[in-house]
Amino acid sequence: MYQAYVTTLTHRLLGWSDETEDVVQEVFFSVHKHLKKFRHESSLKTWITTITINKCRSYHRRQKIKETLMAGLRQNARQQNHQLQNTDKHEQLKIMIQKLKPKYREVIIMRYLEEMELDQIETVTGLSKSLINVRLHRGKKKLKEVLDDGVD
């Protein structure tokens, strides 16, 4: 029932990554495991969304550790910067979204792709509205910087 929704959300939150399948599986495993603990304080969709966000955060943490261990970050960043100069705006935005810190990407995806209101974002992320606004603002600023430079 929620498979398509979870898959899409995960795909977006991971920056359209190919690792979506594993995270989706983790989400449903967690749902299956903790379903008895669901207290119906919110809708099932909200609960599943929260789980999905948390699983994506865990995935990002794991990825960060992995990347630190592999120590190939600088090389990748250099390649990505190079790519930015030679691609169209959509591609640039995609790469920039992927480059964004997960905490900024998370709120931008929820706000602009999932089209959630601040209240909903607050519910599913557990963040305060002010913090969500700050993150949205900073995320957009970073995106605009790249995109505007490309325009100039």
Add this chain to the structure above:
Amino acid sequence: MSDHKIKEMLHTIDKQATPKSISSGELLSNVYQQSSRQKKRRKNLSLAALLVFASSIGLLWIDQVRQTNKIVRESKTIEQLRYEISLLTQELNLTQQKVDEMLLAQRHKDRMNHLNAELESRVDPLLIIKQQDEETAETIYAQAKRKFNELNLKQSAIEDYIQVIHLFPDTPAADKARKELNDVETDQKGVFDEKKIQYSDFS
């Protein structure tokens, strides 16, 4: 660039990057497999924990039993040693007693030897007296013989012989005095009748 533009672009990108479709059956199967794997892992962990716990208890129990056995063995050894010590003490006391007795006997023996040596070193007073008697008897006899032969005091000489025989009967001088008296009697029969009677009383 406006928010609207960003939103529009994001939607465009999202449409282009469609996620890899996952079949419901596959997902369900994977989730159940993961669940069963986790259950199995938990079960194995529980079993391992139980095994470790049981092993620990077993080891503790074995250790406790060993300790108890050790204590019992040591107690027995201590008892045995105590018993041996008591036996040795008794033996020692007996030996000490025997040694004391032997020392006492040795002291007695030494004392006796000492006394015997002392006794042996002393001269018998009876012998001295006998010797003195013999000397006195000899002197009186010599005087009597001189009186009889040289001074012609025959009567006095005979009285001295009689005195020697009377006072010192068991001496050589007494034997000689008897012989002299016998000779006198033989030579002068009848002269000494009275004396003869007296002499016969002493012989």
